[in-house]
Amino acid sequence: MSASARPEDTARSILAGDVRAAARLMRAIDDGLPGAASVLGLLHPHTGRAWLVGVTGSPGVGKSSLTDALVGAWRARGLTVGVVAVDPTSPFSGGAILGDRIRMQQHACDPGVFIRSLATRGQFGGLTASTRGVAAVLDAMGKDVILIETVGVGQDEVEIARMADTTAIVVVPGMGDDIQAIKAGVLEAGDVFVVNKMDREGAGRTAGEIEAMLSLGGRGDGRDQGWTPPVVLTCAVDGRGLPELVAAFDRHRAHLLAEGGWRLAARRGWAAQAELLELVKARLMQRVQARLDQDGLAVLAQEIAQKRRDPYQAADQILAAAMRDTEEAPWPAM
Ligand SMILES: Nc1nc2c(ncn2[C@@H]2O[C@H](COP(=O)(O)OP(=O)(O)OP(=O)(O)O)[C@@H](O)[C@H]2O)c(=O)[nH]1
Numbered sequence: 654m655s656a657s658a659r660p661e662d663t664a665r666s667i668l669a670g671d672v673r674a675a676a677r678l679m680r681a682i683d684d685g686l687p688g689a690a691s692v693l694g695l696l697h698p699h700t701g702r703a704w705l706v707g708v709t710g711s712p713g714v715g716k717s718s719l720t721d722a723l724v725g726a727w728r729a730r731g732l733t734v735g736v737v738a739v740d741p742t743s744p745f746s747g748g749a750i751l752g753d754r755i756r757m758q759q760h761a762c763d764p765g766v767f768i769r770s771l772a773t774r775g776q777f778g779g780l781t782a783s784t785r786g787v788a789a790v791l792d793a794m795g796k797d798v799i800l801i802e803t804v805g806v807g808q809d810e811v812e813i814a815r816m817a818d819t820t821a822i823v824v825v826p827g828m829g830d831d832i833q834a835i836k837a838g839v840l841e842a843g844d845v846f847v848v849n850k851m852d853r854e855g856a857g858r859t860a861g862e863i864e865a866m867l868s869l870g871g872r873g874d875g876r877d878q879g880w881t882p883p884v885v886l887t888c889a890v891d892g893r894g895l896p897e898l899v900a901a902f903d904r905h906r907a908h909l910l911a912e913g914g915w916r917l918a919a920r921r922g923w924a925a926q927a928e929l930l931e932l933v934k935a936r937l938m939q940r941v942q943a944r945l946d947q948d949g950l951a952v953l954a955q956e957i958a959q960k961r962r963d964p965y966q967a968a969d970q971i972l973a974a975a976m977r978d979t980e981e982a983p984w985p986a987m
């Protein structure tokens with residue numbers, strides 16, 4: 654984002670379909686530039702139309718291959734698509750992202766597709782916040798479907814999955830006992846389960862195991878009792894199972910939109926709540942961090958270690974100091 658562009662102008666350009674302005678804003682989000690939030694704030698009322706689809710799973714299970722195939726299927730229907738590929742495992746833009754770019758090349762010249770990779774944890778308030786931000790830009794651009802691909806290695810990634818309207822968890826056959834180790838949170842985050850690489854030994858058994866786990870009530874949070882997540886077998890490289898996967902997504906979307914769409918509204922309400930809390934946390938930490946850098950975390954820590962200071966009170970006082978508006982506010986006397 655050029656330093657001179659006013660947030661109002663940037664927002665207007667993006668809403669008018671200026672792809673380069675959108676790309677600049679996405680870069681600003683990824684780089685954590687301070688101006689990005691004000692543009693996103695202006696775009697916010699213009700978002701919410703797109704269908705957010707999350708695709709998550711362990712490294713190498715075939716998320717990008719499936720993404721590629723799904724983009725093709727949705728484009729064939731005339732839907733426009735945005736893709737956010739999140740790769741926290743290679744913070745300095747590793748080979749996976751490059752591989753994705755090459756794989757996605759068939760869509761690169763299609764104006765109905767916009768692909769953006771996020772490789773850094775960023776300063777924007779963490780990976781989840783940057784992902785939401787980029788998805789919001791794609792939404793404001795008018796994309797019909799936004800697919801968020803994340804490597805499901807930690808809690809953050811489950812949270813990213815939870816920001817979507819429909820989340821697919823991808824596994825591969827032969828995980829055996831590992832399947833048992835699918836974290837409860839992951840099981841609950843899944844609306845659709847995909848056993849990819851069905852050309853491999855044991856795909857049916859893996860699908861059966863997931864179905865058994867789902868029927869055992871792994872979805873203990875009661876997030877959506879009216880929906881039993883389907884388990885779909887796919888082979889992303891030859892396209893087997895893809896029509897079934899697309900149909901499973903459609904059924905879930907119809908489920909969310911049924912009965913006046915209260916399920917979608919509820920889900921988005923939860924997502925907004927999570928987002929708001931994340932933003933508050935991130936902003937608070939930024940202010941605290943600025944305070945600590947200024948006043949010397951090491952000195953404080955030494956005093957605590959030497960028992961000359963009480964850590965509980967120190968934490969409260971740091972917070973109080975960070976909340977004070979003036980930059981020059983003196984460090985509270987203790
Ligand atoms: N045999 C077989 N190979 C597959 C299938 N789907 C993907 N692959 C291969 O598995 C490898 C990893 O696929 P990706 O689509 O990059 O997997 P990913 O989950 O996006 O990987 P990361 O983003 O690095 O976590 C590639 O070599 C694919 O060609 C499949 O259904 N069957």
Ligand SMILES: [Mg+2]
Nearest residue numbers: 716717749753
């Ligand atoms: Mg990938």
